[in-house]
Amino acid sequence: MSTPTGFMEYKRELPADRDPLERIKDWEEFHKHLSEDQLRTQGARCMDCGTPYCHTGMELNGSVLGCPVHNLIPEWNNLIYRGLWREALDRLHKTNNFPEFTGSVCPAPCEGSCTVGLIGEPVTIKTIEKAIIDRGFEEGWVVPDPPKKRTGKRVAIVGSGPAGLACAAQLNKAGHTVTVYERADRIGGLLTYGIPTMKLDKKVVQRRVDLLAAEGVQFVTNTEIGKDIPAQQLLDEFDAVVLCGGATKARDVDIEGRELGGIYMAMDYLNSTIKSYLDSGLADGNYISAKDKTSSSSAAAIPEPTASQRRCATAANRSRNSARMPRRRLRATRSRTRGRSSRTSIRSIMPRKRPKRCSGKIRGRSPC
Ligand SMILES: Cc1cc2nc3c(=O)[nH]c(=O)nc-3n(C[C@H](O)[C@H](O)[C@H](O)COP(=O)(O)OP(=O)(O)OC[C@H]3O[C@@H](n4cnc5c(N)ncnc54)[C@H](O)[C@@H]3O)c2cc1C
Numbered sequence: 001m002s003t004p005t006g007f008m009e010y011k012r013e014l015p016a017d018r019d020p021l022e023r024i025k026d027w028e029e030f031h032k033h034l035s036e037d038q039l040r041t042q043g044a045r046c047m048d049c050g051t052p053y054c055h056t057g058m059e060l061n062g063s064v065l066g067c068p069v070h071n072l073i074p075e076w077n078n079l080i081y082r083g084l085w086r087e088a089l090d091r092l093h094k095t096n097n098f099p100e101f102t103g104s105v106c107p108a109p110c111e112g113s114c115t116v117g118l119i120g121e122p123v124t125i126k127t128i129e130k131a132i133i134d135r136g137f138e139e140g141w142v143v144p145d146p147p148k149k150r151t152g153k154r155v156a157i158v159g160s161g162p163a164g165l166a167c168a169a170q171l172n173k174a175g176h177t178v179t180v181y182e183r184a185d186r187i188g189g190l191l192t193y194g195i196p197t198m199k200l201d202k203k204v205v206q207r208r209v210d211l212l213a214a215e216g217v218q219f220v221t222n223t224e225i226g227k228d229i230p231a232q233q234l235l236d237e238f239d240a241v242v243l244c245g246g247a248t249k250a251r252d253v254d255i256e257g258r259e260l261g262g263i264y265m266a267m268d269y270l271n272s273t274i275k276s277y278l279d280s281g282l283a284d285g286n287y288i289s290a291k292d293k294t295s296s297s298s299a300a301a302i303p304e305p306t307a308s309q310r311r312c313a314t315a316a317n318r319s320r321n322s323a324r325m326p327r328r329r330l331r332a333t334r335s336r337t338r339g340r341s342s343r344t345s346i347r348s349i350m351p352r353k354r355p356k357r358c359s360g361k362i363r364g365r366s367p368c
């Protein structure tokens with residue numbers, strides 16, 4: 001244990017975020033770092049529990065408890081408290097191939113399971129994890145570590161998201177010869193083309209891809225298995241094939257207004273924006289912009305809503321808002337409206353006339 005009473009003496013601290021007025025000027029990450037002293041103090045809050053729930057990754061009633069990769073959290077909390085950063089990095093890498101990704105974007109079920117959280121605020125586990133790996137890269141401790149011996153077995157991995165990359169890292173470490181196939185033009189799956197850059201800098205993804213390549217993993221981009229290369233060919237040429245294709249099929253919603261212009265699936269938006277940003281710093285204009293709903297640069301690719309769609313969308317919004325408002329106001333003013341029925345109150349607030357210019361039903365199926 002770092003200090004027996006650390007969790008009572010010190011408060012939880014998180015790194016500050018960049019000033020919003022500053023960070024809207026670029027697409028860089030917006031979390032800052034804690035100082036080394038602050039991190040040491042945060043490490044001191046860990047009780048080194050006999051049963052560390054933070055580390056015990058398990059599923060209970062559909063919820064994840066603790067760290068899914070079983071990070072040795074109490075150990076590296078203590079090492080940080082003692083200033084042993086290199087040792088902390090080694091412990092972190094024992095269970096986690098990519099702490100720089102998890103330290104940035106993991107939802108941190110470890111913190112939700114931390115025992116200190118029962119009576120106060122949990123230990124800042126994720127911040128410490130990120131600090132350890134960032135320091136590891138800064139100090140030059142994270143270097144390619146190719147296997148000493150190769151097994152002679154060849155493995156193909158389809159898909160280069162975090163699942164494919166972790167699989168490649170482990171199999172390569174075991175000495176197998178690994179080739180990763182990716183249909184996109186860049187490696188990383190949703191790490192590259194899903195999670196926005198302000199949450200995960202793409203240079204951080206590329207840095208890890210370069211390390212894996214230096215350790216002997218081969219990457220083949222712009223190649224869709226099943227289209228550019230038949231699946232049978234992989235089965236014939238490799239000793240094993242691992243499918244890590246993610247879930248490209250989006251889950252659409254069947255709700256009123258979905259057919260209107262200017263509504264996109266999140267991945268269409270993110271994919272186009274991140275690709276344009278990485279290719280040309282957004283100069284090529286090949287992205288969906290939320291500015292004025294559609295950007296002039298991408299207007300050709302993105303259908304503008306028709307005049308009738310716009311009118312109906314406005315009318316439907318107005319109608320929805322006016323129907324919701326009385327209920328909200330009624331809840332707040334129930335005591336004041338005693339003696340009047342809800343129906344009377346609603347009528348007094350509802351617009352008397354239908355919004356103009358919409359030829360169809362307002363809340364039902366409109367012709368647009
Ligand atoms: C906007 C967004 C934000 C997110 N934020 C977070 C977050 O903050 N924290 C978090 O933990 N998770 C987050 N996630 C979820 C996380 O990104 C996914 O759970 C994770 O990327 C899944 O990894 P994967 O390797 O299984 O699949 P993917 O990352 O989807 O990778 C699959 C890859 O396989 C490739 N592929 C598919 N079929 C073929 C084929 N036939 N041939 C060749 N290649 C193929 C695809 O092109 C893709 O690159 C986020 C997801 C999105 C979309």
Ligand code: SF4
Pocket residue numbers: 045046047048049052053054055073074077113114115116123125
């Ligand atoms: S549950 Fe919290 S206090 Fe206990 S070992 Fe894990 S991080 Fe430390």
